[in-house]
Amino acid sequence: MLTAPHPIDSEALLAAGRRVIETEAAALGQLAASLGPSFVEAIARILAAPGRTIVSGMGKSGHIGRKIAATLASTGTPAMFVHPAEASHGDLGMIAPEDVILLLSNSGETPELADLIAYSRRFAIPLIGVASRPGSTLLRQSDVAILLPPAPEACSVGLAPTTSTTMTLALGDALAVALMEHRHFTPEDFRGFHPGGKLGARLTTVAALMHGGEELPLTTPESPMADALLEMSHKGFGVVGVTDPAGRLVGIVTDGDLRRHMAGLLDRRVAEVMTPGPRTISTTALASEALGVMNANKITTLFAVAPGAPGVPAGILHVHDCLRAGVV
Known part of the structure; x- marks a missing residue:
């Protein structure tokens, strides 16, 4: 139960905000240093897939997954987000053998992902798993396992997904940009996916x-x-x-x-x-x-x-x- 609000302590609030940002920035440094063969293999699998990149995750990982799918789609990599709960109730039919699946889970044990994992194994659909626990079910079952480095969550109780979601989001951006550069994706290509709004106007020739x-x-x-x-x-x-x-x-x-x-x-x-x-x-x-x-x-x-x-x-x-x- 929430307690009555305390008087505002500006210094304490600023200190908390800075601590969160510094914690997450340090984790991003670890992530950058940890990238290796699995990152390259993930990109190779995406490039080799004649279909789309299917991104999925539950809870906060799902929110991050939606953004990653949108970024991939707008930068030349056909992608879509499939909600794992909906996948178990018919949306698995959206996923074809020509696709590649990118599954996100901090623990690697999210039960809602079980059907997606089993479906990928049944139809030999390449599976890229992203998790922070080595030996987790997701990483063991994946064709390509990307392990997030051990880093504390930024919240004071260490439970709310903060650092882990920031690392996952940054990893998704890294995949998208690396794919862009490999494909020599141009501003004209980018405008083709963003014809409306201020971005489209800025890229008009x-x-x-x-x-x-x-x-x-x-x-x-x-x-x-x-x-x-x-x-x-x-x-x-x-x-x-x-x-x-x-x-x-x-x-x-x-x-x-x-x-x-x-x-x-x-x-x-x-x-x-x-x-x-x-x-x-x-x-x-x-x-x-x-x-x-x-x-x-x-x-x-x-x-x-x-x-x-x-x-x-x-x-x-x-x-x-x-x-x-x-x-x-």
Whole structure:
């Protein structure tokens, strides 16, 4: 039964918080030092499985398992979480022989995992076990046994899963990142699994937002300014790019250029009015980088060039395109 709350002791609370973090940090150091052949073998089993990585655990290990499954799935390793209790009531059918199972249990004796272990053995499904007790049922039955180093739980009574869950979570992250690096997983791949929200916006490329083809406002150095003005007005970006006979961008005409050459503007050629050597951005650059260039230079548009055709405009990006996509 909970007792009435005591008066707040700020120093004691801060000391407790720091002790927990220091205890768990020390355990993570032990975990890093303990990684060895079983970690590599676990990754090899996941890579070799043509199916998915099935993650499971009970209680706090289950909560950690859900996060690990989500991290794996979003970083190029197909994965899903299966609750061990539900597995015993039909969800074992979700697991196929092509899969690999990652079971999490601090004690390695969690009774709810028994059916999952037996199912994996019956159908020869590779089983990776993670536990902190050597010789436990889970580790003995696993094809790959990852033993967490002995470390005290961070709670004052040493019972609440704290250090053990932190180590398990870190181990899951380590597996996911190692798999990412082995697969050479790129930011573009990552965006493919995160198309929505702020993360998707941050990973959007210039090519995904730019306007190309007939939308490009372009003219030549020898064109009359009257024609250039019509192009600017028709395309609606407030600028027109100037290209040489080879199609390379050699200049740009902006509203500022028009104001500086108001006297006799319609009697001039584009070459007399344009600003030479305009800034450009690669089509493969992140839109957030393009937005940074525009903000730093107080401009609202950038011509984009493809890496394989340097100097040739492939598109144009307006600051409003970035803002509409949520790029900040």
